[in-house]
Amino acid sequence: MFSKILIANRGEIACRVAATCRRLGIRTVAVYSEADAQAAHVAACDEAVCIGPAEAAQSYLRGDRILQAARDTGAQAIHPGYGFLSENAGFARQCAEAGVVFIGPPPEAMQAMGLKAESKRLMQAAAVPLVPGYHGAAQDDALLKAEAQRIGFPVLIKASAGGGGKGMREVHDAEVFDAALASCRREARSSFGNDAVLIERLVRNPRHIEIQVFADQQGHALWLFERDCSMQRRHQKVIEEAPAPGLPDSLRRDMGAAAVAAARAVGYVGAGTVEFIVECSEAGVPQTFYFMEMNTRLQVEHPVTELITGLDLVAWQLQVAAGQPLPLGQDEVRCTGHAIEARLYAEHPEAGFLPSTGPLRRLALPPHVAFGPAQAHGIRVDSGVREGDTITPFYDPMIAKLIAWGETREQARHRLRQALEVTRIAGLQTNVQFLHRLLGDPAFAEGVVDTGLIARQQEVLLAPPSMPLALACAAAIGALLEGERAQQTDDPWSARDGFSNGVLPPRPLRFDSPWGPLDCTLWPSWAGQPLRLQTPGAARPQPFACAARLKRVDRATQAFSLVLTLGTERAQMDGVLMGERTFQVFSDGEQATLQWLGADLGSADAGSAGGRLTAPMPGKIIALHVQPGDTVQAGDPLLVLEAMKMEHTLVAPAAGQVSELLHAVGDQVSEGVELLRIEVLKIEDLQA
The missing domain is CATH 3.30.700 (Glycoprotein, Type 4 Pilin)
Incomplete structure (x- = not known):
């Protein structure tokens, strides 16, 4: 086993990995950007090395600086967490060349699964079911549109190198295909440096169910049950649970076998997640599953699997990377109880889930255990921030993950709602109220879930506070x-x-x-x-x-x-x-x-002139849809703001004529900055 490892990540996953290492007696090295000098993950490790400025491209994505930090501190291995370099085959190769163990799969497996189109061709050869679609290498816009028409609308455009809901667009008719494709490509280039896409039929009544797989260097592979990740907003997960409610045992076994077959097909080693889209009947009964993608890393939602199995997946990662065999065989894996995870984000649900930045003036989380089994307490909290820390625009706006375990799904759901009721976060906007309502939704309570539930119930979920x-x-x-x-x-x-x-x-x-x-x-x-x-x-x-x-x-x-x-x-x-x-x-x-x-x-209406458009968050202007003199209607798209690697289209607050553009494409703007001005049309102008 290793005596010292470097954790090439930040936030809650870096703290999570450090906790297991501490339990196993392994020393840890943190890396941090200048913005993270006082961060919780730095304090959680035995040593820390600064690797650059706040921007991820100049720090956490600099493989050369991270490898130099490993050499300088004598770290034998690098744990990449998730995000950043965790699925970068090139970085894994650099680690091997430097004589440092990469705690993850072989570069060849990462490369095979890293591009969605290539992975789907491999899965087809391995007889893993696929959604009907186009996964070809040719990327001409006209060809992609023709393929979408052949498949039949509605379709889903997906970044081939994507993940985390980025670079994904639903398209319901041909008229909006071109604009959706362009937006998808921009976001894919920004997030992954690759704008290739694939087109798939949009599955009706879908559920997002994934299988946790593990494989060792001796050729053994197994699956550790499933997680239901259907509760999503903007294609990003907010609540995950294990096991999946209402999933027939026969379908569960078939999915597990398919996931192991997928891992074996690419010579996988370590922890991975095979994601499936499950098509359900109108009554919500799962019927058919299709391969979506494989995430060649530990997932954000791995704690729910740990709580139902009683296993430490990070410890397994370390053992496998050190050349040890898997600790258990498939027949020895047990599922006990139910676990549900809620992701606490700094965001404004009522404003389209836009990220929120600022200081955590108050952060009081419920009584919990940290990173360990939650059976005794019922609640586990994984977090990488502390009271007084600042959520910046440079990184993911997650504050914490609250995970509840119960003997039954209803007990776990009830415990998680109680945990949210005593959570106190102030200083910025959060989704705590939204999560509490979602967990109380009648359909969710009954386990009748699909990826469209949040969109259907948003009027209730996003309503003003219901307190007296x-x-x-x-x-x-x-x-x-x-x-x-x-x-x-x-x-x-x-x-x-x-x-x-x-x-x-x-x-x-x-x-x-x-x-x-x-x-x-x-x-x-x-x-x-x-x-x-x-x-x-x-x-x-x-x-x-x-x-x-x-x-x-x-x-x-x-x-x-x-x-x-x-x-x-x-x-x-x-x-x-x-x-x-x-x-x-x-x-x-x-x-x-x-x-x-x-x-x-002044009054509550002060400064709210309808003709001003201000930035709802810090970001970079990446597209302008209007010019001075253009006439717009309320709701017309005006510009696209990129924040935290996601695109946000800002629309006209009122009908009028664009009088002045205050910023250009490429400008970085702060929250609240005025972006453009509109001369609001009077009623008689509209009637004329």
């Missing part, structure tokens, strides 16, 4: 009052109780919120009268009492827990106060951000 509006306002006001009291001194002029010349006037308070502007009125207590609060929609003011506990997180942030009484209603609420004006309130898995609009902030 009056209590949300009361919580923000209670935290505001406590914050003001904390700033008072012995000087009577520092009091903020509204007192003036013996008069105690009512205090109007306006908040911006997910529900729109909210107007409240607070009547101070005096002459024996209790504090009273009138919230939106209430017929009259109600007695208001608040017992609060504030805990300072940093200079600008305080966590608060409140016991509120509003009229006859009593509730416990908690949240985070950021500065003096922004309040994030949590209740039963729901969350809302309220901003107190003081006199200097």
Whole structure:
């Protein structure tokens, strides 16, 4: 076994690998970019080497610098994690030439499976079922369109070198094929340096089910059950579970055999995942499966397999890479209970799941075990960030993975919802509320899942917070009052109780919120009268009492827990106060951000002119669809912004005429920067 390895990755997977190495007594070396100097994965390892600037292309994708770090520190092997260089056959060859073990499959197997078109030709020869489509080498645009028409719409365009939902477009008719192909090629070039694509029939009622495979250098191969990854937004997984609900045992065995056949066909060694698309009946019953691709690395969702099998897949990777045989035979692998994983992202679900960046002012995760078996506690958390860290635009915006194990699927689902209910993240937008609702969706609860469920249910999943509006306002006001009291001194002029010349006037308070502007009125207590609060929609003011506990997180942030009484209603609420004006309130898995609009902030409508288009996230402009003088309608595409290797098309906020372009193709822009201006058309102009 190795005595020291280098982990060529960052974030939660680097922390995950380091934890297993620590348990096995293996020393670890972290590599980090300048942006990650204080990152959790650096602290998790025994040594650390800086390999370049924040941009991944100048750091985590620099194989030469990583190999030099391995040589300088005496690391015998390199674990690539997932992403970055994990499926780079060239890097694996460089490791071999340098005398460093690459903890992954042989370069030839990676190369064979790295291009989707080539892998599908190999699978066809190995009698593994394929979706009808075009997987040829010829890439002429006209030919691809003709093949799509031959296959029959709707079709799926997929980057041949792709993965993670990047470089993938659904096309439902020939009219939009050209634009979808161009967009797919751009994203593929940006993400993988290769714009080759393949075309496949779009499978109806699909489920995404994958098989975990393992093979050693002695020629043994086996499968470790399946994972259902059907819960996806924008072709990216958000919830995974094992085993797959409702999968017939006969189909499970056939898929397992096909996955092992796929691994053997390319001489595979190590951990890999064979992904299948499963076509279901209208009632949701799995019927037929087709090979999609093989990921020649450990998967993000590997913890659910670890929890149902009781195995440490990273330990298996290390053993196989060191030349040891697989620890178990196929007949010795057991499945116990059920596990579900939810990916916590810094993103804005209500704004098309756009990534969110900024500091993690508050990060409180549920009680859990870290990286180990979760049977005793029920909850495992894999994370590579800590409170106070910043989510940057340079890397994937994942905050953590919450994984629940239960004796039954329902127990695991219930535990995971409870874990989300006590998760507190503030400082940026997250998908915690979205995940909590998705786990509570009736179809998901029944195990009737497919890749279209989120799109069908988005009106419910993305609705404004369902917590009582009056209590949300009361919580923000209670935290505001406590914050003001904390700033008072012995000087009577520092009091903020509204007192003036013996008069105690009512205090109007306006908040911006997910529900729109909210107007409240607070009547101070005096002459024996209790504090009273009138919230939106209430017929009259109600007695208001608040017992609060504030805990300072940093200079600008305080966590608060409140016991509120509003009229006859009593509730416990908690949240985070950021500065003096922004309040994030949590209740039963729901969350809302309220901003107190003081006199200097103006009304809730300030600065929201319909003719301005601002960047919803940091990114690079890669395409402009309009020029000054063009007339546009609300919803027309204006430009394409690339952020975190994904394309985001920004559309016109209102009908009008483009008056000015403020940036050009290739410009890097920050969040909130104005991109272009539109002279909004008046009603009489539209009628004319």
